Amino acid sequence: MREAVVVADVREPADVHGVHAAGGHSRWTCLARRTGLHGRWEAVEWAWLPPGGVSGEHRHTRTEELYFVLEGEGEITLDGRPHAVRPGTAVLTALGRRHGLRNTAQRPLSWLVIEVPAPPGPTTGQPDSRKDTAMHHAARTGHAVIADLRRAGPVDAATVLSGPLRTVRVTRLLPNDMAELAAESVEHTVYVTDGAGTAEVGATGVALGPGVSLTLPLGTKTRLRAGAEGLEYFHALLDVPREDHP
Incomplete structure (x- = not known):
């Protein structure tokens, strides 16, 4: 039997307080989850922070994650090092890395989150040798990649992630x-x-x-x-x- 396409929007997000142990208010909604899908997704989500808001630093011990900034400007911290992000920025973070996000502008910051389980094993989170058309425009930091998808073009997530996420564009x-x-x-x-x-x-x-x-x-x-x-x-x-x- 043919499955149904999942249609969602961000019109009615939930209010969240203290996201990842940080103080303050944020908003969140789930756009798709593993139920009804065959791939090894954890979830596709939308998140929002007010000016000055923070999504607290946390370490992923089970899943790999992609952030894609939609609106606003902010600063993502990857294993203690800050990096500026803006609309069009994608951040791919491997298993075991620690990250957090802060809104540094005077308007809301919103972004997409894609979480996928990483396969177990000693090679989890290790970049492979494959190249793609965007990597010369992307910054690599440890087991993470930061790329402006509008400027760089498609990025192959397998260059840094070990799970099933592939092309993002x-x-x-x-x-x-x-x-x-x-x-x-x-x-x-x-x-x-x-x-x-x-x-x-x-x-x-x-x-x-x-x-x-x-x-x-x-x-x-x-x-x-x-x-x-x-x-x-x-x-x-x-x-x-x-x-x-x-």
Whole structure:
């Protein structure tokens, strides 16, 4: 039986206090989780901090993580070292690394979070030797990579992560252009960052605009169509091991 495409948005986030043991208020919502997906996702989430807000430093002992900054400016700390982030910045952090995020601007900071379990073993979190088109534009710090996806182009997450997360990119469709996504051996998650358009999911049309997310389980597909002003979206792919195919 064909699975359903997961459609979510950020219109009704939950209020969170003391995120990762830091004081203050933040907002959060889950866009997709492992239930209903075949890949080894933990979750796809949206998070928000007010000016001066902090997501406390913490170490990931079970999962690897990607942050993608949507709005605002901030400072991410990776194993004690601060790095500036802005819209379009992706931060890939391997298992065992410690990180935290602070809003350093006078407006809210929001970002996407993708968490995936890392396979156990002594090589977890070790970058491999594969190259991709973006790495010469990215900063590597220990077992982490910081890249501006709008400037650098696609990044292969396998250059630093050992789990199933693969290509992450920002895609811009020109007015009335189309893109087809098919979850044949991978699963997709898409988050609209700018513009407007529609997604065709079977016989249903889904309106697309900033804050709308689509996650495609194995065996599904969609056609994205940009509106008159074009459409921009963050796009991540996750490998699905053959033994996990239905």
